[in-house]
Amino acid sequence: MKLLLLFFLIATSTISVSASNIPNQIHPLRPQSGAAGHRIPGINCLSWRLAVETDNIRDWDVVPATCENYVGHYMLGHQYRKDCDAAAAAAYEYAKSLKLKGDGKDAWVFDIDETSLSNLPYYALPENAFGAKEYNETSFQEWELKGIAPPVPATLYLYKNLLRLGYKIVFLSGKKENLRAITEKNMKNSGYHTWEKLILKQSDDSGLTALAYKSKRRTALVKAGYRILGNMGDQWSDILGLNVGNRTFKLPNPMFYIA
Ligand SMILES: *[C@@H]1O[C@H](CO)[C@@H](O)[C@H](O)[C@H]1NC(C)=O
Ligand SMILES: *[C@@H]1O[C@H](CO)[C@@H](O)[C@H](O)[C@H]1NC(C)=O
Ligand SMILES: [Mg+2]
DSSP, X not given: OHHHHHHHHHHHHHHOOSXXXXXXXXXXXXXXXXXXXXXXXXXXXXXXXXXXXXXXXXXXXXXXXXXXXXXXXHHHSHHHHHHHHHHHXXXXXXXXXXXXXXXXXXXXXXXXXXXXXXXXXXXXXXXXXXXXXXXXXXXXXXXXXXXXXXXXXXXXXXXXXXXXXXXXXXXXXXXXXXXXXXXXXXXXXXXXXXXXXXXXXXXXXXXXXXXXXXXXXXXXXXXXXXXXXXXXXXXXXHHSSSSOOSEEEEOOOOSOOOO
């Protein structure tokens, strides 16, 4: 009986190559891992994450409640790290392909949160639910003030190689200036021991969106003579706008959206 069924499956899969049968072919091949949410009508969490990463879904507020588990597994499992590694590897290939002028103006811009440093220990707390709960500014700032965010390993690896290649590193963050001391301490303890500039949000930036603020700061860098050859961030607002750089690299972040 089993053999007959096996034969039947093989037979159908070999004969039905026509386009009209493709859904029937895909269904039995659908991988189970990463398919969380497929039973919930309307939300497939992998599709949701892909749409978020490609900026098809924008201005979303929280992770859909039915995807909390999926996002948690993604972030804590191997896939998030591998996705970051793939972005960093592509960035490194590009970075080392360029011939730098070496006049101290070959710049590479990195965002900080969820790019250089990871706030995953905070987001993994039950009350934060990997972004499936409303953002709590008070508790997030309490976490930031601890200054114990670990590095994103892929970014730290890229950072070290960029320094070796002679790039000037600029960290451009939406964190506020009053967090400078703890942020610099956290960065150094995490392995980011030097930089050209570490730019934080000033009081006169408070009305700006992240996209406008980062555009403004990058434009100032270009006016100061820097060539922004590369730019890496976890938000689209890090890599869209003015003077984004010759190439941009997007790290995954399915936990929150910043316009
Ligand atoms: C936000 O965090 C603060 C500090 O941890 C806590 O006291 C407060 O209850 C939280 N607010 C919500 C709405 O969960
Ligand atoms: C970077 O972009 C600028 C402006 O488009 C261009 O002039 C320059 O040649 C580019 N540099 C590299 C290394 O691609
Ligand atoms: Mg960020």
